[in-house]
Amino acid sequence: DGGITQSPKYLFRKEGQNVTLSCEQNLNHDAMYWYRQDPGQGLRLIYYSQIVNDFQKGDIAEGYSVSREKKESFPLTVTSAQKNPTAFYLCASSDQRAWQFFGPGTRLTVL
Amino acid sequence: SQQGEEDPQALSIQEGENATMNCSYKTSINNLQWYRQNSGRGLVHLILIRSNEREKHSGRLRVTLDTSKKSSSLLITASRAADTASYFCATAYSGGGADGLTFGKGTHLIIQP
Numbered sequence: 001d002g003g004i005t006q007s008p009k010y011l012f013r014k015e016g017q018n019v020t021l022s023c024e025q026n027l028n029h030d031a032m033y034w035y036r037q038d039p040g041q042g043l044r045l046i047y048y049s050q051i052v053n054d055f056q057k058g059d060i061a062e063g064y065s066v067s068r069e070k071k072e073s074f075p076l077t078v079t080s081a082q083k084n085p086t087a088f089y090l091c092a093s094s095d096q097r098a099w100q101f102f103g104p105g106t107r108l109t110v111l
Numbered sequence: 112s113q114q115g116e117e118d119p120q121a122l123s124i125q126e127g128e129n130a131t132m133n134c135s136y137k138t139s140i141n142n143l144q145w146y147r148q149n150s151g152r153g154l155v156h157l158i159l160i161r162s163n164e165r166e167k168h169s170g171r172l173r174v175t176l177d178t179s180k181k182s183s184s185l186l187i188t189a190s191r192a193a194d195t196a197s198y199f200c201a202t203a204y205s206g207g208g209a210d211g212l213t214f215g216k217g218t219h220l221i222i223q224p
Contacts, residue, residue, distance in 0.1 A: 004153075033211055042199055042214035043154075050209055058211055090153055098208040099144055102153035 003027065006091050006103035013078070013085070013110050021076045021106045023091035032074035033100065036060060037088040046089075049074055078108065086110045116215050117200055123221040130187045132218040134200030135180075141203045143176055144212065145185050148197045157185075157198075192224045 004025040013019045025032065031050045035043035045058030049068040063082025068074055074093075078085045088107050092100040118133045134143070142161045146154040160167045160176045160183065167174050173186040187194055197219045201212035 031209055035214075040216070042216045043201075043212075045211040045213070048211045056210065088151075092154075094208065097159075098142060098203060099156040099159050100154075100208070100212065101156070102146075104153045105151070107151075 004091060004093055004101055004103035006089075006106050008106060009104065011106055011108045013108065015110055016080045018077055018079050019108065021078065021089055021091075021108070023074045023076065023103060024072055025074075025093045025101075025103075026072060027093055027095070027101060028071070029093035029095050029101070030071070031094045032068070033092040033094070034058075034064070034066065034074070034076045035090045035092065037090060037105075043090060046076065117198070117218040119218060120216070121219045121221070123223060124190060125223050126190055126192055128190055130190050130194070130220055130222075132185045132198055132220070134183045134185070134215055136183075136200075136202050136213075137181065138204070140178075142208065143174075143183050144201045144203070144208070145172075145174060145183075146199045146201060146214075148199065148217070150196075154199065187220075190220075190222045192222050194220060195222045196220060 007022045033048045034046040037043050044060050046064050047066040049055035055068050065077045090105045091103040094100045116135050144159045145157040148154045158169050158174050160174050171188045176183045197217040199214050199217045201214045
């Protein structure tokens with residue numbers, strides 16, 4: 001099956017710890033994205049990558065980091081510098097048709 | 112700030128009725144997209160309308176775009192209980208969305224059986 005997978009589904013972190021969220025796609029899409037969603041809110045763009053080995057900051061990149069070493073993978077690290085990391089994180093990819101395909105999300109809770 | 116703003120924030124209707132949601136945005140766009148999200152899940156793309164289009168249909172969905180008013184509407188006809196979800200509009204700038212989408216806060220739609 002083609003699609004986007006995110007792991008883990010739920011993640012708990014202690015304050016001061018870095019955590020990495022996984023995002024993998026087998027759709028052969030060049031572009032990949034990370035969004036954050038808070039309760040009752042829309043999605044806000046954290047980082048995006050249009051091609052391997054290149055990525056750009058989105059609207060709320062502070063406290064996050066990414067890498068794009070492979071076309072299929074776009075992991076997001078939530079660092080201890082992110083002051084309010086508890087949120088629902090969504091990864092997406094897109095092709096030339098411009099619409100985005102989303103993964104199932106990872107719910108991060110800081111204890 | 113978020114580009115799109117959906118209206119209403121919440122909508123509850125009876126099964127079989129039509130549901131209309133509106134979206135307003137602030138700056139010029141390349142295209143506008145509508146997505147659906149079931150509780151706690153990822154988003155699913157519904158329909159994309161380009162800035163030079165005025166109306167598009169997909170099954171029970173009808174989307175309109177008025178660039179002069181910077182607004183769009185999503186109509187779901189003959190609603191079903193399974194349509195219960197949150198619906199988001201998202202706008203893409205000159206890059207067509209390659210540099211990410213800007214989402215509104217969404218309309219939470221409840222279909223009463």
